[in-house]
Amino acid sequence: MHSDVVASRSAEHRDSRESRNGGGPQLDAVSLAIIEQLQEDGRRPYAAIGKAVGLSEAAVRQRVQKLLDQGVMQIVAVTDPLTVGFRRQAMVGVHVEGDVESVADALTAMSECEYVVMTAGSFDLMVEIVCEDDDHLLDVINRRIRAVPGVRSTESFVYLKLKKQTYMWGTR
Amino acid sequence: MHSDVVASRSAEHRDSRESRNGGGPQLDAVSLAIIEQLQEDGRRPYAAIGKAVGLSEAAVRQRVQKLLDQGVMQIVAVTDPLTVGFRRQAMVGVHVEGDVESVADALTAMSECEYVVMTAGSFDLMVEIVCEDDDHLLDVINRRIRAVPGVRSTESFVYLKLKKQTYMWGTR
DNA sequence: CGGCAAGACTGCGAAATCCGCAAGTCTCAG
DNA sequence: CTGAGACTTGCGGATTTCGCAGTCTTGCCG
Numbered sequence: 001m002h003s004d005v006v007a008s009r010s011a012e013h014r015d016s017r018e019s020r021n022g023g024g025p026q027l028d029a030v031s032l033a034i035i036e037q038l039q040e041d042g043r044r045p046y047a048a049i050g051k052a053v054g055l056s057e058a059a060v061r062q063r064v065q066k067l068l069d070q071g072v073m074q075i076v077a078v079t080d081p082l083t084v085g086f087r088r089q090a091m092v093g094v095h096v097e098g099d100v101e102s103v104a105d106a107l108t109a110m111s112e113c114e115y116v117v118m119t120a121g122s123f124d125l126m127v128e129i130v131c132e133d134d135d136h137l138l139d140v141i142n143r144r145i146r147a148v149p150g151v152r153s154t155e156s157f158v159y160l161k162l163k164k165q166t167y168m169w170g171t172r
Numbered sequence: 173m174h175s176d177v178v179a180s181r182s183a184e185h186r187d188s189r190e191s192r193n194g195g196g197p198q199l200d201a202v203s204l205a206i207i208e209q210l211q212e213d214g215r216r217p218y219a220a221i222g223k224a225v226g227l228s229e230a231a232v233r234q235r236v237q238k239l240l241d242q243g244v245m246q247i248v249a250v251t252d253p254l255t256v257g258f259r260r261q262a263m264v265g266v267h268v269e270g271d272v273e274s275v276a277d278a279l280t281a282m283s284e285c286e287y288v289v290m291t292a293g294s295f296d297l298m299v300e301i302v303c304e305d306d307d308h309l310l311d312v313i314n315r316r317i318r319a320v321p322g323v324r325s326t327e328s329f330v331y332l333k334l335k336k337q338t339y340m341w342g343t344r
Numbered sequence: 345c346g347g348c349a350a351g352a353c354t355g356c357g358a359a360a361t362c363c364g365c366a367a368g369t370c371t372c373a374g
Numbered sequence: 375c376t377g378a379g380a381c382t383t384g385c386g387g388a389t390t391t392c393g394c395a396g397t398c399t400t401g402c403c404g
Contacts, residue, residue: 027255027256027257032256035249035251035256038248038249039248039249039250040248041247041248042214042215042246042247042248042249043214043215043247045360045361045362045391046361046362047360047361047362055381055382056381056382056383057361057362058363058364058381058382058383059380059381059382061362061363062380062381063380071252072251072252072255072256073249073250073251073252074214074249074250075213075214075215075247075248075249075250076210076211076212076213076214076247076248076250076339077207077210077211077214077245077246077247077339078211078245078246078247078248078250078339079207079211079244079245080243080244080245083199083244084199084204084207084244085199090291091263091289091291091298093329104333104335105335107335107336108335108336113336114336114337114338115336115337115338116334116335116336117263117331117332117333117334117335117336118331118332118333118334118335119262119263119329119330119331119332120329120330120332121327121328121329121330122327122329123329126263126329155293155294156293157265157291157292157293157294157295157298158291158292158293159289159290159291160289160290160291160292161276161289161290162288162289162290163276163277163279163280163288163289163290164279164280164285164286164287164288164289165286165287166286166287167248167249167250217389217390217391218390218391219389219390219391227353227354228353228354228355229354229390229391230353230354230355230356230392230393231352231353231354233391233392234352234353235352
């Protein structure tokens with residue numbers, strides 16, 4: 001029963017993503033497979049996962065726990081912001097003068113900033129904002145964000161319609 | 173034990189987000205509380221959730237199942253793309269001529285497009301791309317995306333560093 | 345007003361799952 | 375050769391999940 005996936009494990013182990021990984025502990029094919037299972041259903045029983053990836057229930061349990069502890073993945077509920085009462089969202093591009101990282105930290109501290117990333121290109125920072133209504137959005141963008149020291153200017157892209165949102169990294 | 177949250181339920185029920193919701197079934201305070209519990213830990217037992225929100229285990233189970241069925245939330249594993257072997261990410265702004273929605277659909281169909289949203293502002297579309305390496309990224313942006321009929325031009329923002337990524341909608 | 349169907353919740357066993365633990369195997373590195 | 379690390383198998387006990395019957399409330403209708 002543990003043929004395919006397990007068989008390829010040792011070979012898979014020392015192949016790639018060893019050098020410039022970005023910091024994460026490298027994952028082998030089995031852990032990837034476990035993650036894929038949990039991306040389909042975060043509550044899937046360990047035994048079922050084990051059957052799917054070719055591992056015992058106990059081994060799956062250990063691995064999942066480790067992945068969780070290491071922060072490689074987390075098992076959470078994700079929702080559509082609209083149905084939870086947040087009616088306005090926007091992506092905001094930020095031009096920064098001076099230290100980009102400190103500005104990023106300041107934005108990260110705001111609960112309305114759902115997503116903060118440093119970028120190369122005409123913006124130094126891109127930030128996703130989730131708000132309850134227009135007033136809230138206006139307040140966050142024009143008052144809070146622009147008040148952060150180092151923010152030279154911003155450009156906003158209000159969301160009209162969310163077309164796709166996946167959590168299937170590695171599943172393809 | 174079921175005082176606070178439950179007591180406010182009927183009052184909470186017909187207050188807001190009734191009119192322009194965007195389509196989702198309105199959520200009462202209890203469902204919100206359940207979601208918050210599962211945002212902290214997607215595998216938290218129903219009994220524990222019930223204790224926290226003031227409901228029986230069976231009731232929580234029903235509500236969670238309904239939320240799942242309705243598509244209001246999903247319980248999944250989320251990972252840091254870096255640790256899963258995707259070393260290049262970018263946000264791409266797209267200028268469209270003609271039907272924006274059809275372009276959006278085309279982009280949605282690409283597995284590398286993790287996130288597709290129609291926006292107001294200088295871009296018609298914003299797309300998040302997740303790739304394995306530079307070649308892959310280049311291919312997706314310059315060949316695949318620009319080949320979509322209706323795409324006039326694009327601007328890319330390569331990710332340098334992801335500072336924040338939350339799934340805590342409603343938890344604040 | 346009485347009846348009644350629908351929806352939401354509780355309580356309760358039975359089945360399944362989770363969890364820790366021990367012993368034995370296998371492989372790799374020193 | 376030896377130790378460390380990862381897996382497997384097996385095993386109980388605690389916990390959780392699950393299905394179902396029964397209760398309560400609400401709104402509808404003759």
